[in-house]
Amino acid sequence: MxxxxxxxxxxxxxxxxxxxxxxxxxxxxGSRPDWGPVGYTEANYYYLPDIEAYYDVRASNFIYISNGNWIRGRYLPARYRNYDLYNGYKVVLTDYHGARPYAHFNTHRVKYYRGNRPHTVVVRDVHHYHDNHKHYKKHKAKKHHRHHHDD
Known part of the structure; x- marks a missing residue:
């Protein structure tokens, strides 16, 4: 017993x-890496224009091109050993939820080019952005029109 x-x-x-x-x-x-932008919990991917690579937040791995093929790996290849992830330019892709962000690589490459040093960019739903942009133009035009009549 x-x-x-x-x-x-x-x-x-x-x-x-x-x-x-x-x-x-x-x-x-699936947690944000230490070097990742703070406050973007909905992000699945970061695009790193300086090295033309992606980071998959959920899988905790990098996606980079090697010999014409997209490779997934826990670490960046040796050719990027001096790249500073903490201070590098990062684009937070919040509008893509598939498994292959590199399907839009040509667009990302042109829009977020190497050597561009702005603050981290957040890409949101494109339709929502354009709707707000039109509203802003309309609002600005009304203000300008009103000001013009005061003269």
């Missing part, structure tokens, strides 16, 4: 430690 109680207690400890290990592993999956 004493042996049975010890076995049950041992099994209980084993199960408890396994559950604790699962929780700690799940917490780290």
């Amino acid at each position: 004493k042996t049975l109680k010890l076995l049950i207690a041992g099994f209980g400890l084993f199960v408890a430690s396994s559950l604790q290990a699962q929780v700690s592993v799940n917490v780290s999956i």
Whole structure:
């Protein structure tokens, strides 16, 4: 009877430690890297124009081109060993939710070119941006028109 109680207690400890290990592993999956822009929890990908690569936030890996093929890897290749991820230009892609952000590489490459040093750019739903932009133009035109009549 004493042996049975010890076995049950041992099994209980084993199960408890396994559950604790699962929780700690799940917490780290898909979290923003230390060098990633703060405050963009909805982002699945970052585009890194200076090295023409992507970072998959959920999978915690880089996507870069090598010999004409897109490669996924936990680390950047050796040719980027001196690239500073903390201070490099990053574009937060919040409007793409598929598995291949590089399908839009030609667009990203032109729009967010190498050596451009603005602050981190956030790409949101394009339709929403244009709607707000039209509203801004209309509002600005009304203000200008009103000012013109005052003269």
